[in-house]
Amino acid sequence: MSTLSLNATHDPALCSWVASANTTDTDFPIQNLPFGRFARSGSGQAPRIGVAIGDQVLDLALAGAVPGWADGLGAARGAALAALAGGDLNAFLALGPAVRQALRAALSAALASGSAHQAALAPCLVAQSTVTLGLPCHIGDYTDFYTGIHHATTVGQLFRPDHPLLPNYKHVPIGYHGRSSSIVVSGTPVRRPLGQTAPAAGGDGTPGYGPCQRLDYELELGLVVASANALGQPVPIAQAEDALAGVLLLNDWSARDLQAWEYQPLGPFLAKNFASTVSPWLVTMEALAPFRQPFVRPAVDGGSPAPLPYLDSAAHRAAGAIDITLTVWLHTARAAAAGEPAVRLSQGHWPDAAWWTAAQLLTHHSSNGCNLQPGDLLGTGTLSGPQPDQAGSLLELTLGGKQAIDLPGGEQRRFLQDGDSLILRGFAQRDGARRIGLGECRGTVLPAPVTPA
Numbered sequence: 001m002s003t004l005s006l007n008a009t010h011d012p013a014l015c016s017w018v019a020s021a022n023t024t025d026t027d028f029p030i031q032n033l034p035f036g037r038f039a040r041s042g043s044g045q046a047p048r049i050g051v052a053i054g055d056q057v058l059d060l061a062l063a064g065a066v067p068g069w070a071d072g073l074g075a076a077r078g079a080a081l082a083a084l085a086g087g088d089l090n091a092f093l094a095l096g097p098a099v100r101q102a103l104r105a106a107l108s109a110a111l112a113s114g115s116a117h118q119a120a121l122a123p124c125l126v127a128q129s130t131v132t133l134g135l136p137c138h139i140g141d142y143t144d145f146y147t148g149i150h151h152a153t154t155v156g157q158l159f160r161p162d163h164p165l166l167p168n169y170k171h172v173p174i175g176y177h178g179r180s181s182s183i184v185v186s187g188t189p190v191r192r193p194l195g196q197t198a199p200a201a202g203g204d205g206t207p208g209y210g211p212c213q214r215l216d217y218e219l220e221l222g223l224v225v226a227s228a229n230a231l232g233q234p235v236p237i238a239q240a241e242d243a244l245a246g247v248l249l250l251n252d253w254s255a256r257d258l259q260a261w262e263y264q265p266l267g268p269f270l271a272k273n274f275a276s277t278v279s280p281w282l283v284t285m286e287a288l289a290p291f292r293q294p295f296v297r298p299a300v301d302g303g304s305p306a307p308l309p310y311l312d313s314a315a316h317r318a319a320g321a322i323d324i325t326l327t328v329w330l331h332t333a334r335a336a337a338a339g340e341p342a343v344r345l346s347q348g349h350w351p352d353a354a355w356w357t358a359a360q361l362l363t364h365h366s367s368n369g370c371n372l373q374p375g376d377l378l379g380t381g382t383l384s385g386p387q388p389d390q391a392g393s394l395l396e397l398t399l400g401g402k403q404a405i406d407l408p409g410g411e412q413r414r415f416l417q418d419g420d421s422l423i424l425r426g427f428a429q430r431d432g433a434r435r436i437g438l439g440e441c442r443g444t445v446l447p448a449p450v451t452p453a
Helices: 071-085 089-093 097-111 118-124 149-159 256-262 314-319 333-337 358-366
Strands: 035-040 048-053 056-059 125-127 131-134 142-145 175-177 183-185 194-197 208-211 219-225 244-251 276-278 325-331 343-349 377-379 421-428 436-446
Touching: 048 071, 056 118, 071 089, 071 097, 089 097, 118 125, 194 256, 219 325, 219 358, 244 358, 244 377, 244 421, 244 436, 276 436, 358 377
Parallel strands: 142 377, 183 276
Antiparallel strands: 035 048, 035 131, 048 056, 056 125, 142 175, 194 208, 219 244, 219 377, 244 276, 325 343, 325 421, 421 436
């Protein structure tokens, strides 16, 4: 499991000649080096891949022409730099973990204070404030899991008070295939969906149709697949880490009233497929190595059965979890107009919320021979901690809409209103390591389209 090893790129004392990468509050110090797909705003230039460093982006199309710094990639240098210059992160990821790690080492050395390549690479920097960011890679397929056991328990209690978790939950990673066409990058507005809702009580049994009235968010992480496996060939858990590229923030918007009517017997459909928002920077598994911790199941009633052998290993038990802090913020239209800041709704930690790890999800997904492809996205499902202020959705924070949240300025929310901006943020931090961030995942709710006649 090579991505678990620490090396010189993780040294907390390492500084960059890019001054903004050395501030204590940056998400993107030299220890991070996440990938993104960008173009200079208004330039008409074709998107290319860059690396975030402080408040700058290193343009890898320009940097690829600078001699010397990437020689450590060896025979893969040409293919790697061509893919990155052409904006094809999928093709780069397909080259394998050794190439990813070699590029990380080369970037770290080239961007470090005292680098002999500073003068040549400095013109390859562009301010993040002057670029337009897109999805970091082409997302061919999307699978949403349901790993948040506290979320599953709370939501289950709303519908099945005596048996909130179904018998399979603690044994098999639950997931369903979503759609990739409506996955959008942070900053893209999200239009309130139209759909069917349950018949009104006392009516003639005819379902309603119109704008969603119970629009919600779901705090998730997105796991990006790096390596393809052949159809019919499962990925063992010992290789799962190298088959993952990294993580994104993911808001899997949810129309709760549509979902309540349509989800049985096959699960959510239009309640989920209208939009999912991801952050633009792919934080690599290599960057997250200092934040590994033992895989320990969250404490829940009813015990914790051991995973089946194909989802278990000594190395995974020792360091299969990753400590990432996740926060949710709400910025209402009124607060934005008044110049007031966003309000934090919740804060929690990935290991406290998830019953299954990233490696277990990829291993299980491929265990029947399913062939995953570079750029495929695996959603964790809603990540809610055990405490009320760690909930990852309004459905939980408001007890199904029964209890409104009080906001500054006299506002209240049970579910999202038009004009609301929902912001996810995440970071990894611990003693002996440099704090790194995941950036921001933001979406603003627009009114529903006019109801068709």
